[in-house]
Amino acid sequence: MERLNYQHLYYFWTVAKEGGISRACETLHLAQPTVSAQLAVFEQAVGEKLLRKNGRRLELTDMGRVVFRYADEIFSLGRELTNTLKGRAGGRAPRLLVGIADALPKLIAYRLLEPVLNLPEPVQMVCHEDKAERLLAEISLHGMDLVLSDTPATPSGGSRVFTHLLGECGVAVFGVAALAQRYAPHFPRSLNGAPFLLPTPNTALRRSLDQWFDSAGLCPNVLAEIEDSALVKTFGAAGVGLFVAPTAVEEEIRQRYGAEIVGRVEGVRERFYAVTVQRKLKHPAVEAILEQARAGLALLDGME
Template identity: 65%
Template sequence: MERINYQHLYYFWHVAKLGTISKACEALHLAQPTISGQLAVFEQSVGTQILRKEGRKLVLTDTGRTIFNYAEEIFTLGRELTQTLKGRDTGRGLRFNLGITDALPKLIAYRLLEPLLRQPETVQIHCYEDKTDRLLAEIALHSIDMVLADRPATPASGARVFNHFLGECGVGLFAAPVLAARYRQNFPRCLNGAPFLLPTANTALRRSLNQWFDSQELSPSIQAEVENSALLKTFGAAGVGVFFSPLAVAKEIESQYGVQMIGPAEGVYERFYAITAQRKLQHPSVAAILANAQQRVFEILAISADDVGSGG
């Protein structure tokens, strides 16, 4: 394929967005044989299948998704060029596609992203939350620039990616005020049989917590296992059970969710990683986040954790 036919790409882009050829025909005001024929020619020029039927809809293959992501950029730029030539400022900044794993505390994610919000140049941040494996697949397709995760990617993921250790901080136990008052005396022995909200077994934090329960000889009464960190805290705010969260953002958690800290889980730490594809290492937003984490964020987090621990 020496040269892309952008008219064919444009037809493909519409079909992929709308899911069927008939809907693309309506949007483009073209007959179905025209779209079908041009789509077949485009697929032949690519040299592999780019769309497949799934029920009544057409879905993207892996190659099709890669082409679609580039087409999105190409035609978005085309629209903005048209607007600029008409004298309208699009206000478009640098686009940054970020994946955030379900288990990653969102307050930590916000702190890591803060430098992007303060830069003089506008940055369009597009955040996607999902399971780590799915986000790593998107990195491999170059549709995501970076993933923030609670554990590093392993060779078993199948994606050629690079792990960047951002830092770590201690973990504390939190609960709604009534529960917090009940379980503060004789901590942590009083927690034996207490109602707990725990992250799911596939998270790095859960494995550390299981070891902590064993070391403290505690048998928690598990009320729910929740992968999404924000949803877990919402359950905790409703008084369903005790939950764990980074000590570094204890004040924000208490303020935002109306809960109180019971005490620290000694020896338990959450670790944070940025995962990138090789060709995205020089993305200025990636560089800004890495520098912020290494030079500022986790130094502040460590100080904050010490303050919380000494506050009783």
């Protein structure tokens, strides 16, 4: 692809934003065959499929997500230029594109991103949640400034991808008061047959928990496997079952979800990483996050 056709990019961006060609045609005031043909030309120029059908809707492919985020940035700059030329106020805060692994606890993600909120110059954060492997693939293609994950990047991510350990903490089993009263005595032996909500097997925490269960000879009653950490806590707050969460945010879990510690899981640690690419290291917000870790102030240290 020697030269980017911005008109075709705009058609693609509109279709992706509207979720389908028909709605995009209404926005663009163009006929459906025209938009479909231009999309096909653009995908041919890119050399990859950017959209695929999912029922009646179109959804982005992995490459489509990368192109869409660049397009979003490009047309955001275009709107800013238009406003400036029209004499409107408008200093534009720099953007920080953050990918957050869906297995990463949301309370932890907030803690890790908190330094950005304290910068002297404002930064506009744009946060996207997805599976860690997809986010790490996107950052290697420069679709992200930073990925927060519970797993480090693998060597396949490319030599220009860097993993930074931001902090670590222990984990504990939580449950609403009735469950805590029932299963806290004789912990961890009491977990045999206990109703449990576990993260899915593709997460680092689940793999560590499975090893702990095996080594301790425990066999809980797994009622559900849930990838999203916030959804696990929501189910747990309803009293469905016990769940595991980082001890660094145990006070927030008590306050927000009404859950109590049943017991601490000895020997299991959760680690939290920032993944960057070489050309993005100069971003002031990324530097603020990494600097806090380098200074020994990682938000999770010493909080147990």
